[in-house]
Amino acid sequence: MRVKLSKAVKMFFGNSSLEMIYFEAIANALDANATNININIYAENYTLPATLTVSIEDNGIGFTDEKFKKFSNLFDVDETSHKGIGRLAYLCYFDKVLVESNYDKYYHRSFEFSDGFDGESSITKVNEERASNAKLSMSGYTLSKLANYNYIQPSYLKEKILEKFYPRLYKLKQAREQIAISISATIDKKEAKEVLSTQDIPELKIIKAEPPFGLLSNEIYYRIDETPMSQNKIITAISIDDRNHSVDVIAKENLPSGYNMVFLLFSDSFNGQVDITRENILLPDTYKEQIKKIFRKNIARIINQELPQIQERNKEMKKDIIDRFPHLNGYFEYEDIGYASRKDILKTAQDKFFKDQQEILEATQLDDEQYKESMELSSRALTEYILFRQIIINRLKEINRGDSESTIHNLIVPMKEQFKSGTLQNDLYRNNVWVLDDKYMTYDTVLSDEEMSDVINVITDGEKDEKDDGRPDIALIFSDNPNDEQSDKKVNVVIVELKKKGLSAELNSIVEMQLEKRARKLMQYYKNKIQQIWFYGIVEFNDEYELHLASDYHRLFSIGKVYYKEKDIVLQQTPKISFPVSMFIMDFDAVVKDADVRNSTFLNIIKNKFKVLEKDKTIE
Secondary structure (H helix, E strand, C coil): CCCCHHHHHHHHHCCCCCHHHHHHHHHHHHHCCCCEEEEEEEECCCCCHHHCEEEEEECCCCCCHHHHHHHHCCCCCCCCCCCCCHHHHHHHHEEEEEEEEEECCCEEEEEEEECCCCCCCEEEECCCCCCCEEEEEEEEECCCCCCCHHHHCHHHHHHHHHHHHHHHHHHHHHCCCCCEEEEEEEECCEEEEEEEEHHHCCCCEEEECCCCCCCCCEEEEEEEEECCHHHCEEEEEEEECCEEEECCCCCHHHCCCCEEEEEEEEEHHHCCCECCCCCCECCCHHHHHHHHHHHHHHHHHHHHHHCHHHHHHHHHHHHHHHHHCHHHCCCCCHHHCCCCCHHHHHHHHHHHHHHHHHHHHHCCCCCHHHHHHHHHHHHHHHHHHHHHHHHHHHHHHCCCCCCCHHHHHHHHCCCCCEEEHHHHHHHCCCCCHHHCCHHHHHCCEEEECCCHHHHHHHHHCCCCCCCCCCCCCEEEEEECCCCCCCCCCCEEEEEEEECCCCCCHHHHHHHHHHHHHHHHHHHCCECCCEEEEEEEEEECCCHHHHHHHHCCCEEECCCCCEEEEEEEEEEECCCCEEEEEEEEEEEHHHHHHHHHHHHHHHHHHHHHHHHHHCCCCCCC
16 A cells, blocks of 8 residues: 555544444445444443454455455545545554455455555465455554543444444345344443344335435435334434435424434435545535425425324424514525524525615615515514514513613613714614613714713813713713704703612612702703703612602603602702703613513514515415
8 A cells, every 4th residue: 555544544534533433344344245243342441542442343255355455555446435445444543453354265364454554464275164254453542532432332333323324224124135233342341232233224115305306316215103202313314325424404403202213315316425534425515405405395294294293383383483583474484494493594584684685775776566575675674673672671671689780781771882873773783772762762972871071071062171970871962953063052961870670769769869960060051052951760669769759759651650850950059040850760660661562562563564465475
């Protein structure tokens, strides 16, 4: 062998697993017409991988001169289903493999397969006839540990060998060939044994794949059996060159409970379409996605026919996903619901939605059909935003007494940030002042946790240079006329103070003092730069604090509890100068409930709209 084996091993099998040595040995044994394959595994302990040895013996035709010649030359193959390098997998894990074989009745061949293998072997002629065989004895485990203890467990290996060679073993069973693969292991002086035979392979049903994805034959072999919940299992694989290549057609979250299922996709067009290590399918990605889609559709057809209860479950899942994401109704791949992952279904629908949006936005002129579609897309875009708002509302509903004031603050407006009306579109999913009231979305500037001097600076356009480390939680500044560039323009101001849940009446009442302090600082600009000011305190009410408010405030109409009063703020004592301001003290739950009702109204209107738009598109 002229190729440097150590380099070839790293080049071709750098990402392999220990399972490969079993797969390659079994494939070679079956190619040699073996009917009995014995795998023996030994290790002193799971934590002593250096003691691991593996022997694999079969009763095939053995290492004849022709077989040995092919073994000695990489890439020497007769057909595309063979790759000619599988034996390199052995040297990924073991320093040497001792090979012994009886062949042609009277001959015995032996050689050591290692990095220094030179294509030579020792041949002896025996006096009496012997049954042909081949035995590989692997020793000198090269890695510092076992990546997975299952790789030397007979029960696990039986399952993986069945998954990998299901097509070939099934064909042998159909040809009435009796194959037995025995797997035994002695680890830490404990013995375990499993046997996989063609008798373990159940009969499979066959259907034609619809629609066909090639000019050659396309068939799906399948079986569905009831099983205890703990033994639930599914095999979904593409068969290439008599080996299975697993494909994730059914997401784990959707696996039907209480069933063993096997779905194998066969097509002559797959022959030879794997890389040299047999680990990766060579088909183009777009073609693989097409195959996967057709495979899933056919599996869904089979399950719907044989397990109608699953079909009913999928209808419920479909209803749920449409109710939760009504703006994507009509974009979903409905046949994938219940099989593909929810995440993938949503992403596919979202990508289609964005594509349609882009086409409409890039159109220079809209015909009647495009105009109608643009209106529909606008409705979907609005729904997407309304759904986002509902997520924020739901998170606010989950706020508890263990959450800090900053948690509430950041959900409404991120702390230490400013937002300008000119960047409204970019800030739409970051600035949630609409929680307080939808009218506050028309702001000119929003300052979050900024010093009062910064608020004044924005109001006065830098005319005043005052320092005040008092921080209103949220300050919103509105302009009568945002397009008015005159220096004498007046603004409206909203100041919001937040308090965490679970505070006493005394600590809650601090919010009133803070609001008065903000008012006193801002009122000196009243009638000059400021036209109107509103002050909001948001706290969690308790009975004692509500009694305090009831003595001096008026209760306003709301789903929750909101108290209001006009208060004269004294700016100076002599002469006495005061101004009336509007103060609102709101229960935290009132803010959230009011926002929820407003948003739910929008959402219900849009949901009903989409039900009309999509009634001919959805699949019942």
